Amino acid sequence: MAPVKVTKICCIGAGYVGGPTCAVIALKCPHIQVTIVDLNQARIDAWNCPDFKLPIYEPGLVDVVKQARGRNLFFSTDVDKGIQEADLIFVSVNTPTKKSGVGAGFAADLNYVESATRRIAAVAQSSKIVVEKSTVPCRTAESMRTILEANSRPGTRFDILSNPEFLAEGTAIADLFKPDRVLIGSLQTSEGKDACQSLAEVYANWVPTERILTVGLWSSELSKLAANAMLAQRISSINALSAICEATGANIDEVAHAIGFDSRIGPKFLRASVGFGGSCFQKDILNLVYLSESLHLPQVAAYWRQVVEMNEYQKHRFSKTVVDTLFNTITGKHIAVLGFAFKADTGDTRESAAITLIRDFLTERAYVTIYDPQVEESQIWLDLAEAMPGVPLENIKKQVTIASSAPEACKNKEAIVIATEWKEFREIDWETVYTHMNKPAFVFDGRLLVDADKLRKIGFRVTTIGRGERT
Ligand SMILES: NC(=O)C1=CN([C@@H]2O[C@H](COP(=O)(O)OP(=O)(O)OC[C@H]3O[C@@H](n4cnc5c(N)ncnc54)[C@H](O)[C@@H]3O)[C@@H](O)[C@H]2O)C=CC1
Numbered sequence: 001m002a003p004v005k006v007t008k009i010c011c012i013g014a015g016y017v018g019g020p021t022c023a024v025i026a027l028k029c030p031h032i033q034v035t036i037v038d039l040n041q042a043r044i045d046a047w048n049c050p051d052f053k054l055p056i057y058e059p060g061l062v063d064v065v066k067q068a069r070g071r072n073l074f075f076s077t078d079v080d081k082g083i084q085e086a087d088l089i090f091v092s093v094n095t096p097t098k099k100s101g102v103g104a105g106f107a108a109d110l111n112y113v114e115s116a117t118r119r120i121a122a123v124a125q126s127s128k129i130v131v132e133k134s135t136v137p138c139r140t141a142e143s144m145r146t147i148l149e150a151n152s153r154p155g156t157r158f159d160i161l162s163n164p165e166f167l168a169e170g171t172a173i174a175d176l177f178k179p180d181r182v183l184i185g186s187l188q189t190s191e192g193k194d195a196c197q198s199l200a201e202v203y204a205n206w207v208p209t210e211r212i213l214t215v216g217l218w219s220s221e222l223s224k225l226a227a228n229a230m231l232a233q234r235i236s237s238i239n240a241l242s243a244i245c246e247a248t249g250a251n252i253d254e255v256a257h258a259i260g261f262d263s264r265i266g267p268k269f270l271r272a273s274v275g276f277g278g279s280c281f282q283k284d285i286l287n288l289v290y291l292s293e294s295l296h297l298p299q300v301a302a303y304w305r306q307v308v309e310m311n312e313y314q315k316h317r318f319s320k321t322v323v324d325t326l327f328n329t330i331t332g333k334h335i336a337v338l339g340f341a342f343k344a345d346t347g348d349t350r351e352s353a354a355i356t357l358i359r360d361f362l363t364e365r366a367y368v369t370i371y372d373p374q375v376e377e378s379q380i381w382l383d384l385a386e387a388m389p390g391v392p393l394e395n396i397k398k399q400v401t402i403a404s405s406a407p408e409a410c411k412n413k414e415a416i417v418i419a420t421e422w423k424e425f426r427e428i429d430w431e432t433v434y435t436h437m438n439k440p441a442f443v444f445d446g447r448l449l450v451d452a453d454k455l456r457k458i459g460f461r462v463t464t465i466g467r468g469e470r471t
């Protein structure tokens with residue numbers, strides 16, 4: 001059998017991964033019809049919105065959707081039709097950490113992957129290549145295959161591939177246009193290799209073939225967890241060093257610069273911060289911890305768990321620094337938190353360090369004013385309510401205000417906490433901000449973003465993560 005030439009793709013899941021990934025496939029492969037389906041009507045409506053107010057904020061995404069939507073890119077809630085028409089289906093649904101039952105708090109909740117797989121099994125009338133795009137535990141493809149094969153009609157077959165996504169939010173379009181690599185895992189049978197070839201040919205429309213890596217299914221699944229674990233481990237390592245810097249007078253920027261010059265270490269992903277956030281690092285490491293424990297490898301599990309524990313430590317350490325510096329109490333004090341998203345250039349707040357900081361400040365009975373250029377107000381209330389179970393939202397609202405600009409957020413406050421590295425915070429008119437603050441005016445830079453010396457000259461007392469000096 002020769003590899004199938006893919007002409008119609010369906011992507012199940014129109015989220016942060018399914019949306020941008022398949023929009024880029026549509027852009028780069030005008031000869032392929034791409035339909036992105038989702039059960040969430042509001043999300044699909046936003047993807048179809050005439051004025052391109054898309055459901056996610058991602059630089060460059062609107063341009064891609066503008067070019068392809070209605071040409072060969074479609075968004076729909078008709079999941080069954082999407083499945084039936086396609087010869088290749090991406091499963092790009094959410095795989096959050098399980099909240100209850102066996103493995104709660106660690107294992108991935110595969111309920112959405114299983115529902116999508118069962119839907120494919122139920123409605124497919126012809127052979128399909130089914131591609132696991134979601135990040136899943138090692139050997140999930142086997143469960144998918146079992147479900148699909150148990151339901152295949154005579155004369156039809158399902159081939160399962162793993163094709164994890166490595167894009168980062170905020171740079172998704174650039175990452176998809178020029179990926180470091182595309183990873184495709186397949187069974188090493190002739191049918192598995194043919195399916196792999198079919199998907200590789202889709203990517204080959206714009207990705208150089210030497211960057212398309214083909215491996216076994218289980219290696220591909222594990223490589224995704226491994227990549228996220230190694231990236232998060234680097235951040236926890238630099239953050240652990242930032243605590244030593246603060247205690248010794250060393251400067252984490254200088255340390256990162258010095259070690260990053262070693263070509264074996266490299267300069268990227270060594271930026272100390274108030275802690276990593278995002279929907280995946282923590283979830284994927286906890287998943288790896290759970291996998292290690294299930295495999296009776298407790299030392300391996302403990303090793304990876306420590307990466308997450310260090311991150312929790314970093315977030316609380318930073319809130320404690322704020323309290324300590326503000327004369328050991330923030331009760332009744334007014335704090336501006338600049339940034340609510342988990343990183344710059346996204347409106348995504350999942351696992352954002354800002355949420356932990358704000359929860360700590362509210363627990364200390366401070367008043368908090370939040371400003372973020374991309375996060376919707378409704379999302380901030382949702383996140384804070386979820387972070388403080390048992391506390392009625394009306395009570396949270398007595399302590400929290402949402403501002404529409406950074407200078408407005410900072411007015412009449414004792415302290416400013418920079419929680420997200422938005423470029424616009426670097427460009428704030430700090431002299432004016434200073435004149436409108438209560439004195440002494442404090443800045444806590446959790447992102448190594450502002451020029452601390454310049455701010456000190458204005459009169460601010462600045463504390464920067466990973467720097468020993470404080471005034
Ligand atoms: N967010 C990111 O930057 C990255 C995420 N990933 C992984 O990709 C996967 C998806 O992540 P996101 O796109 O962030 O999630 P998301 O939550 O933004 O999107 C998932 C979408 O799937 C839909 N969905 C769930 N079950 C469905 C079903 N049975 N039929 C149709 N639609 C269904 C949901 O309504 C939702 O819109 C996860 O496994 C994640 O770990 C991987 C790389 C990057």
Ligand SMILES: O=C(O)[C@H]1O[C@H](OP(=O)(O)OP(=O)(O)OC[C@H]2O[C@@H](n3ccc(=O)[nH]c3=O)[C@H](O)[C@@H]2O)[C@H](O)[C@@H](O)[C@@H]1O
Binds near residue numbers: 165
């Ligand atoms: O599986 C995923 O979801 C994705 O997770 C991360 O992407 P993302 O979470 O979107 O963003 P990152 O740029 O990795 O940042 C994650 C967190 O680490 C923080 N970070 C990053 C880099 C750094 O040097 N220091 C640091 O604190 C960021 O501020 C952010 O809170 C990975 O970078 C992607 O390769 C992966 O596909």
